[in-house]
Amino acid sequence: xxxxxxxxxTAMRTHTCGELTAxxxxxxxxxxxxxxxxxxxxxxLFINLRDLYGITQVVAAPDSPVFKTAEEAKSEYVLRVTGxxxxxxxxxxxxxxxxxxxxxxxxxxxxxxxxxxxxxDLGAHAGVNEDTRLKYRYLxxxxxxxxxxxxxxxxxxxxxxTYLNRLDFNEIETPMLTKSTPEGARDFVVPSRNNxxxxxxxxxxPQVFKQILMISGMDRYFQLARAMRDEDLRAxxxxxxxxxxxxxxxxxxxxxxxxxEGLMGEIFASIGETVTAPFPxxxxxxxxxxxxxxxxxxxxxxxxxxxxxVFKTSGFKVFSEALAGGGAVRGLKGAGGAAFSRGxxxxxxxxxxxxxxxxxxxxxxxxxxxxxxxxxxxxxAEQAALKDLFEMAEGDALFLAADKPAVIAPALGALRSELVxxxxxxxxxxxxxxxxxxxxxxxxxxxxxxxxxxHNPFTAPLPEDIPKLDTDPGAVLSAQYDLVLNGVELGxxxxxxxxxxxxxxxxxxxxxxxxxxQRRFGMIxxxxxxxxxxxxxxxxxxxxxxxxxxxxxxxxxxxxFPKTTSGACLMTxxxxxxxxxxxKELHLKIIE
Numbered sequence: 001x002x003x004x005x006x007x008x009x010t011a012m013r014t015h016t017c018g019e020l021t022a023x024x025x026x027x028x029x030x031x032x033x034x035x036x037x038x039x040x041x042x043x044x045l046f047i048n049l050r051d052l053y054g055i056t057q058v059v060a061a062p063d064s065p066v067f068k069t070a071e072e073a074k075s076e077y078v079l080r081v082t083g084x085x086x087x088x089x090x091x092x093x094x095x096x097x098x099x100x101x102x103x104x105x106x107x108x109x110x111x112x113x114x115x116x117x118x119x120x121d122l123g124a125h126a127g128v129n130e131d132t133r134l135k136y137r138y139l140x141x142x143x144x145x146x147x148x149x150x151x152x153x154x155x156x157x158x159x160x161x162t163y164l165n166r167l168d169f170n171e172i173e174t175p176m177l178t179k180s181t182p183e184g185a186r187d188f189v190v191p192s193r194n195n196x197x198x199x200x201x202x203x204x205x206p207q208v209f210k211q212i213l214m215i216s217g218m219d220r221y222f223q224l225a226r227a228m229r230d231e232d233l234r235a236x237x238x239x240x241x242x243x244x245x246x247x248x249x250x251x252x253x254x255x256x257x258x259x260x261e262g263l264m265g266e267i268f269a270s271i272g273e274t275v276t277a278p279f280p281x282x283x284x285x286x287x288x289x290x291x292x293x294x295x296x297x298x299x300x301x302x303x304x305x306x307x308x309x310v311f312k313t314s315g316f317k318v319f320s321e322a323l324a325g326g327g328a329v330r331g332l333k334g335a336g337g338a339a340f341s342r343g344x345x346x347x348x349x350x351x352x353x354x355x356x357x358x359x360x361x362x363x364x365x366x367x368x369x370x371x372x373x374x375x376x377x378x379x380x381a382e383q384a385a386l387k388d389l390f391e392m393a394e395g396d397a398l399f400l401a402a403d404k405p406a407v408i409a410p411a412l413g414a415l416r417s418e419l420v421x422x423x424x425x426x427x428x429x430x431x432x433x434x435x436x437x438x439x440x441x442x443x444x445x446x447x448x449x450x451x452x453x454x455h456n457p458f459t460a461p462l463p464e465d466i467p468k469l470d471t472d473p474g475a476v477l478s479a480q481y482d483l484v485l486n487g488v489e490l491g492x493x494x495x496x497x498x499x500x501x502x503x504x505x506x507x508x509x510x511x512x513x514x515x516x517x518q519r520r521f522g523m524i525x526x527x528x529x530x531x532x533x534x535x536x537x538x539x540x541x542x543x544x545x546x547x548x549x550x551x552x553x554x555x556x557x558x559x560x561f562p563k564t565t566s567g568a569c570l571m572t573x574x575x576x577x578x579x580x581x582x583x584k585e586l587h588l589k590i591i592e
Contacts, residue, residue: 008053012080018054020085022101030082031056031104032112034142035073036122045070049081049104052147057103058083066109076115076122076142082108130556135570137561149558152271153546157224159270160244160542163263169220169246174209176202176226181520186230188239196587202228205539207456208524210247211496214535215527222246224542233565235554236488236544240563244491244545247537253481253495256536257281257435260483260491264433271549273431279483281435289330289405292413294439297487298432300425304332304412307400310385316377318361322402329402332412333390334419337397338364338371344422351418352401357411361400365392417487434484438462441478442509450511455480457506458524459494466502473509483540486548493538500528 008016013032020029036050047058047070058081060070073079083106087093094100119136120128122143133140140146161171180187180201187201203209206225213221225245231237244263248256261277268275280298287294290303308328311319319329334340340348349360363372363386370383378386390398399415401408419425441461445452451473453459461469465476479495497503503525507517517525543555556562563569583589 016053017049017051017056018098020056020099020102020104022087024085025087025102027085028082028107029085029104030080031058032078032080035075035077035079037075038070038073046103047073047079047081049079050142050144052151054098056099057088058106058109059103060106060109064106066106069109069111070106073109073111074115074117076118076139077111078113078115080108080110080112081106131564131570134556134562134564137571141560146557149546149550149552150560152550153542153558156267156270156546156549157542159267160222160224160263163266164222164246167220167259167262169222170218171223172213172218172221173223174203174206174213174225178203178209179523181208188228188230191586191588193585193587204229205243206245207458207539208521210245210537211458211524211532211535212527214247214249215530215532219249220246221248221537225539227539233563233567235556236541236547238543238555238559238562239567241555241559242542243539244542245537245539247535249533249535251495251534251536253437253479253536256493256538257481260538260540261433267545268431268549275431275433279433279435281437284436284439284477287434287436288409288413292409292411292416293487294436294482295484295487295489296413296434297417297420298434298484299427299429299486300420301428302332302334302416302419302425304330304409304416305389307331307386307389310382310389311402314377314382315379316374318359318374318377319402322404325404327402327404328408329400330405330408330412331386331390331398331400332416332419333392334397334399334423335393335425336395336423337399337419338366338395340364340397340422348399348415348418352411352415355411355414356407357401357403359401360415361402363398363400365394365396365398368394432484432486436482436484437480438477439480439482440474441465441476441480441506442473444474448511451509453506453510454478455492455494457510457521458496458503460497460502461506469505469509479536481538483538485545488544488548489541490544490548491538491540493536495534495536498528498532498534500525503528 014029015031017031017033031049033049033051036048036055039046043062045060045067048055049058060067081104083104085102086105088101088103118139120132122139177190177200180189185204187204190200190202192198192200205227206223210221223245225243226240227243228240230239233239261279264275265277284294287296292304306328307330308323311323311329314320322329345362352360361374363370363375386398392398401411439454441454441459442451443454459478459480462477462479468476481493482489483491497506504517507521543558546558547555550558552558561569561571568574
């Protein structure tokens, strides 16, 4: 039977530049690729021919008919080379290259295309400005370290699809042109030419549609969904990004977790790594107490501790007044932090002030005793209790803050992140997953003073907290869960409201009247009237996941054509203006 399986062999090449080995010695082959670099050793030319798959060394001797062509080939010329594979002589083999045992003795070289001088060096350590890289992204993507990120991204996407298909999830596309609904960020809007004065919104997520699919009876849905959010950008945000989006009927939060944990297990197995399930989980209140962040990096053991009991009779006003006002005193140990200078301590104090705290009390444990500008306010008994509670060792530093718990938590959380960066403690694990559960359902909006959602408006309250909706809405906890990996919020999801009455009650607490609910959320609340099953799901940042796996500082390095932090595409010059004809067709006028 003829094998019709497609290979990378084409009409123009027999092999790629990354697959020839000593087993191919003596064969006549044809390769295609770019002139990555060229060297002249004693009159013999060596060209490193590069494609997506690797590099093969091509040799052109001075007496070869191809020598002149090889000599004239410049950087990034596209070449087709036919020749004989031979072992590299003597000690010239390069064990660090997959093709390092062989070279290709060129018998024919064809220049398929020439190249202008490059705007930047494609070498691994070229140090080129990122704006230049993004302007010439088509060149940047030729760099092996960038290309391999995109290749890995595609392979992991296939792992996701294979795994979820095996669990009977249905891959369904949801609309890109939809209606604006509040989901936590500003919408990108698109004017409708056929309906003057009206606008589509690009989806911040497929949230409403995936709930509609559950109401439609699809039972299990997923897609690698594009999401658009007009928000301030940073290293782990882009105006358009991809998420692994899924929703399931008749589930609780742990059913969703089991699916996600199995997915992560298969993704990491595909790159030769092992992650252990079930993942640890913590209540939101507990994680804020212990780490000062709802996305703590648990690769490190630094943990905030409450030391209010140590100072219950303290004469130090900073502590006593905070405790008398219902606040707390909490501390964080920095192993090795005694080496910090006074200037370092001042910078750390400013850090926690920017995060909302009034200040920072610091102590160093050196030569078997405490050192601190505030030591005179801390009794011997309190010093001894601190040493035992925080298990202080020689050379450690201790940082204390006193205030309301809601103030202390993020301040010490910011300090924890800074201590990790400065002290570089040993990692206790490589891949630190964590489920953070049961966030507050509602919080006060700073501008309006009304209740608003903490994650999205469709999240269900915990059943036992439903009575508090009438008496103390701020104390209601939700069936909301976040998945954290190495200090990054990788995913966010919840069990949803599946009754119209409950959904409208929550909208009412947020200040919406019946007419506003119908106008803004009519599609989902109307659908809930028709036998909506209990359902829940999650959306996980695909770009963030690939970035973590690749070890990049920015998700721009794992997206083919990313935007800058100002939302611009330097390669296409987007966003751009429209001409008068286009504006007229859309019934728009630009007002300066």
